Amino acid sequence: MSKVVLITGASSGIGKSIAVFLSEKGYKVYGTSRNPIKSEKLPFELIALDVLKVDTITTAIDFIIKKEGRLDVLVNNAGMGITGPIEDTPTDKMRAVFNTNLFGTIDVMKAVLPQMRYQKAGTIINITSIAGYMGLPFRGLYSATKGALETITEAASMEVKPFGIKVVNVAPGDFATNIAAGRYHTPVFETSAYKENYQVNLDLMDAHVEDGMDPVEMAKAVYKIINKKNPKIHYKVGASLDKFSIVLKRILPDLWFEKLMMNHYKL
Template structure:
């Protein structure tokens, strides 16, 4: 029997690329969206799921298990971006990004784990970000939400290993998707102390996304990971410098690394 895969946030971008690729490899894939539409254009079944609403998570997972009798792989991909100086960003928006990127991902994990424990097997991949490994200026809240998910992935991996379940995190760098359009952007306030540098960095962020890697590279990475017998806990998918920046943070003194980042962001 084909392995059954659930991918959250699969209506576009990285999630859709992973879903299409896995279908081509023979997997039975269910993708999710908050409001599925144009489903005839997808080679996989797209079902409703909002990571902020427990009832929709439960309904979607119950639907898959009733139909397939199992759930082999969860790709926790749904998420949102946020930019802005910490001082200028509304706290309600900070909480919103944690509710989606952190608590939403956890709630989906909690809903699939009973079935995976029952079948004594399962694979959970939490999609984080290379930004999770460093506090990036004007993206601090995004970095924090994804960094928190990296740590929870480590903890959950240890807790569920005895049930035959693997839990890993995959951290993408910049990819050419529509993620920038879905971000919450703190406005560039006229009276902000950060106005000029923040606007400059918004332009840089959008340029990085536009020139990013093709999302099919993430799809290939996910396919490879779920076919490894003994997977690592952390995976990174990005260009050389993005991955090398993580290495530099490990070996350089804190203030030296901070200076490198500040120079990069023209601060």
């Protein structure tokens, strides 16, 4: 029997790559989008789900369970990016990114857990970020949401393991996707004390995305995790330098690592 997979945020980027890859491997895949458009032929079914609206989460999951009788895998991929100096970024935008990347993801987890407990089996994969392992200048809010999700994943893993459910996260580095177009960018205010440094870093972020890895590498990682009997809790997928930065943060004195990061980000 083919496993039934739900992937949030599957209309583009990493989510779409995972959905296409798993469909080609024979999985029954349901992808989600806030506003699914049937303008292209996809090898998976794209349904409506907005992680900020619990009723749409419930409706989508009920639809899948009614149709398939089970739900084996959740890939929590939907999210939003945000950039800006902490001082200049509007607080309501800070709350919005936490609502999407953290609380919205948690709400989807909560919605699938009763079915997975009933089955006595299931895998939840939360897509976090290597940025979640450290505070990045002008991306501090994004780093914070993904770091929080990493910690939630650790706690949830212990809570649901007695029911046969596995919860893991996959932290990508820079991938060639359209994430930059969907970010909230705090404006580069003419009067801002951070004007020059922030603009330099905006240009660096866009360049990193354009030179990023192929999203299919994330799809391959998810496929391997689904097929592991006892997956780890933390996975990192990205360029060697991305992953090595986590090691450096762990072994270097704080101020050494901070100096290294400031040099990298031209501060």
